[in-house]
Amino acid sequence: MNIKELLHEQSILIPLAAASKNEVMEKLVDALVASGAVHDREAYLGALHNREATGSTGIGFRVAIPHGKSSGVTKPALAFAKLAEPIDWDSLDGQPVTGVFMIAVPEAAAGNEHLQILIAISRKLIDDEFRERLLAVEDAATLNDLLGAI
Amino acid sequence: MKKILAVTACPTGVAHTYMAAESLMKKARERQIELKVETRGAVGVENELTEQEIAEAHAIIVAADTDVLESRFAGKPVVRVPVAQAIRNPDGLLDEAMAKEASAPASLQAQVAQTKEARSKGRSGFYKHLMTGVSAMLPLVVAGGLLIALSFTFGIKAFEEEGTLAAALMSIGGGAAFKLMVPILAGFIAFSIAEKPGLAPGLIGGMLADQLGAGFLGGILAGFLAGYTAHYLKIGIKLPRNFEGLKPILIIPLLASAITGLLMIYVIGEPVKFVMDSLADWLTSIGSTNAALLGLLLGAMMAFDMGGPVNKAAYTFAVGLLASQVYGPMAAVMAAGMTPPLGLWLATLIAKKKFTQEEKDAGKSAGVLGISFITEGAIPFAASDPIRVIPSIVTGSAVTGALAMAFNTTLQAPHGGIFVLAIPNAVSHVGLYALAIAVGTVVTALMLKILKKPV
Structure with missing residues (x-):
């Protein structure tokens, strides 16, 4: 699977030092803008916040997956941050978060292929072993290897 | 072995839908529970549950924050939670689903509702x-x-x-x-x-x-x-x-x-x-013989396919005429639409040896559907023995339709069954109208008593 098309090098933040959930989200959005996946920062950020407002995307097990569908998104994309310090995300299990996957989906999702990849990654997050390895990654290369193997 | 079904869905449809599905599947595998999960996400509906699977399922878990066509599960035990719950606590959901009281075999009402649903889907x-x-x-x-x-x-x-x-x-x-x-x-x-x-x-x-x-x-x-x-x-x-x-x-x-x-x-x-004018003129000045013939035809049509296209043709004709202030055919059509389930109900009482215990129980429900003008109530009986049931109900309905027209009864409302009789002036000649329905009911029941074979 060609994960590089989805997860641009500029969108991998290891480690990311941030003080709050909002700061993490903004930094990841900035990274997606820099990589060319998002053209309207505010619109996409709005979609992310709307999604958070309906219920935290902290899925538990120290992982969060903020995601948003917005016309501000140019193409489906991923961003990943490994946080230097765990941050509270109002997670389902109450634990603070160290791994954050941000998912960007355009309003008119063209081509299912990329969506399928995002879906495969989402599914994989349920696997304990995969999660442990994900939270242990130290650089972009190991992350790419790990995701590429899905 | 209890089979469990689940549906997962979330508004964006890329993350929670699939994580919830995966989480349930993983736990089900560990616990060796037979589980199928339908996902409704950004790439559409995958792994869609079939009608048969739904019918056979012990219980259904709905873990969704959006609409998942829940009407499909009418009559089934359903565990309903937000999608995140399936990610956090799949164990608990499976426990809850397994512990649900299994639903009784589909009741007559459920069968009727299902037939109606299938028919409206099949219309083209x-x-x-x-x-x-x-x-x-x-x-x-x-x-x-x-x-x-x-x-x-x-x-x-x-x-x-x-x-x-x-x-x-x-x-x-x-x-x-x-x-x-x-x-x-x-x-x-x-x-x-x-x-x-x-x-x-x-x-x-x-x-x-x-x-x-x-x-x-x-x-x-x-x-x-x-x-x-x-x-x-x-x-x-x-x-x-x-x-x-x-x-x-x-x-x-x-x-x-x-x-x-x-x-x-x-x-x-x-x-x-x-x-339209000629039709309305003819219908308002129609002699009692022609009226009876028209009623006979409309009545027979109502019973012929119990809510199918022929029934709906007669019904639409009568409803449409209400707009032209012609109320007779409506009366005949509703009366004739009530007698098939009513006749079957009566038959289960007077011909006990010719119906199974299950059919006798269903007879009571058919009675209720009959007085409510839900002709489809006759379908389960007709489906199991069409050659004897359909002629019986068609004859009864034709008689009722003919009598209703010959008695010059009229009806202002297109539905309501016996309950509109309580509204003053909705039906003219209430007594004769009830008589027309009663005669058709008896005709159907007697024909069934004669034609049906003992079980």
């Missing part, structure tokens, strides 16, 4: 469009017809006195509700064909049909005309991209309404008005 083309229009129109007819009937409780001419409650009821029922009948019929036929762009031309065509005196037949024609005109304009007209937005809001409504309207006024209106 002409019939589907017509039924969309008729079902949109029905509430207007019910409300209008009953309000007019209520106005008559103050005296048959009471509404002529301005400022009275009777006059107010008449203007709500006759002046507003009945005036909307044909436009709504035409509008929703067109809507069914061409979606939103069809609605306006359909409503306009229907309004013209009403004004021109072309009645419900004119309305049906206007609806199809408007619908197909809008449909073909929609696919036929190609505009530069920048002007594409004008199509649904300006070009299609304008052209389709003009075409439909002009055809209604110059071509279709007059001949259809002539047909």
Whole structure:
């Protein structure tokens, strides 16, 4: 699977030092803008916040997956941050978060292929072993290897 | 082995839907529970649950923050939670689903509802469009017809006195509700064909049909005309991209309404008005022999396929005539639609040896469906023994229809079963009307007693 098309090098933040959930989200959005996946920062950020407002995307097990569908998104994309310090995300299990996957989906999702990849990654997050390895990654290369193997 | 089903869905449809599915599957594997999960996400519905799987399932877990067509699971034990719950606590959900009391074998009501559902799904083309229009129109007819009937409780001419409650009821029922009948019929036929762009031309065509005196037949024609005109304009007209937005809001409504309207006024209106007038004249001056024959035919049609196309043809005919102030066929049609389940109920009482215990239990439900004018209540019986049941119910209904017409009974409302009898003036000659229903019920029951084989 060609994960590089989805997860641009500029969108991998290891480690990311941030003080709050909002700061993490903004930094990841900035990274997606820099990589060319998002053209309207505010619109996409709005979609992310709307999604958070309906219920935290902290899925538990120290992982969060903020995601948003917005016309501000140019193409489906991923961003990943490994946080230097765990941050509270109002997670389902109450634990603070160290791994954050941000998912960007355009309003008119063209081509299912990329969506399928995002879906495969989402599914994989349920696997304990995969999660442990994900939270242990130290650089972009190991992350790419790990995701590429899905 | 208990089989569990689940459906997962979330608004964005890329993350939670699939994590919830995966999380449930993982736990189910660990615990060796048989589980199938339908996902409704951004790439559409995957792993869709079939009707058979739903029927066989012990319980269904719905972990969703959006609509998942839950009506499919009517009568099944359902565990309903937000999607996140399935990610956090799949164990608990599986426990809850396993602990659910298994549903009783599908009741008669559930079977009837299922048949109706399957039928409306299976409808296609002409019939589907017509039924969309008729079902949109029905509430207007019910409300209008009953309000007019209520106005008559103050005296048959009471509404002529301005400022009275009777006059107010008449203007709500006759002046507003009945005036909307044909436009709504035409509008929703067109809507069914061409979606939103069809609605306006359909409503306009229907309004013209009403004004021109072309009645419900004119309305049906206007609806199809408007619908197909809008449909073909929609696919036929190609505009530069920048002007594409004008199509649904300006070009299609304008052209389709003009075409439909002009055809209604110059071509279709007059001949259809002539047909409608002749029909209404004939029906109001019909001798009792012809009336009885018409009732016989309508009655037989009502029972023939119990809610299928033949039944709906008779029904639509009668409902449409209400718009032309012809109330006799409606009376015959409803009475004849009530007797098939009623006759079967009576038969389970007088011919106990010829029905299984299950059928005898179902007989009581059939009775309730019968008095509610839900002809479909007869379907489960007819399905298990069509060669004996269908002739019995057709004969009973034909007799009832003929009697209702011969007795000159009329009915103002298109539905309601025995309950409209309680509303003053909704039915004329209530006693004779009840007699007509009772005779048909007895005829059906006796025929079943003779024809059916002992079980």
